[in-house]
Amino acid sequence: MVGPTAAVRIARPSRDLAAAERFYVDGLGLDVLYRSTTEAAGEHDLLMLGWRQASWHLELVGGAGSTEPSPTPEDLLVIYLSGPVDEELIGRLEQAGGTRVPQSAYWDRWGVTVRDPDGYRLVLSTRSWSNAE
Structure with a gap:
């Protein structure tokens, strides 16, 4: 059954896993939860990042x-601080390879947006999840 304790995986492509790892591990402070590399045809390299105690991770x-990554300005990973x-x-x-960018009037008011090496946007919000609207 799906409920509030269900684990969440956010998966997306990366053109450079080493650059992404620097950004999310060295920059943000996530842990490497899993890594695999392969040379088999049709297989992919994987890098799973997160905090071990969290119920979500980024693959x-x-x-x-x-x-090929194709992020838009609305592809956001928001962390409520x-x-x-x-x-x-x-x-x-x-x-660690990020670029601070303007996002929108709402997110610029409530936090800071940083574009990762693949072009996806990380929003660090000053709000809490309970008051986010």
Whole structure:
């Protein structure tokens, strides 16, 4: 049965798993939960990132034959911080290959948006999930 304790996997392609790992691990502070590489035809390299205690993780698919990323400005990964965004965190994300970008009046008011090396957008929101609308 689907309910509030169900685990969530967010999967998307990456053109450079090493660059994505630097951004999400060195920059954001996620853990590498799983990694696999393959040279078999039709198979993909996988990198799963998250926090071990979280009920979600980010799966990045790369390698030969994987789909080319095609992010839009609305492909957002939003993390609700329930407080101010630490400028040191933004600096780490930028040093790890991210680019701070404007998003929209709503998200610019309630947080900071950083584009990852594949062009997907990470929003660090000052709001809490309970007051997000």
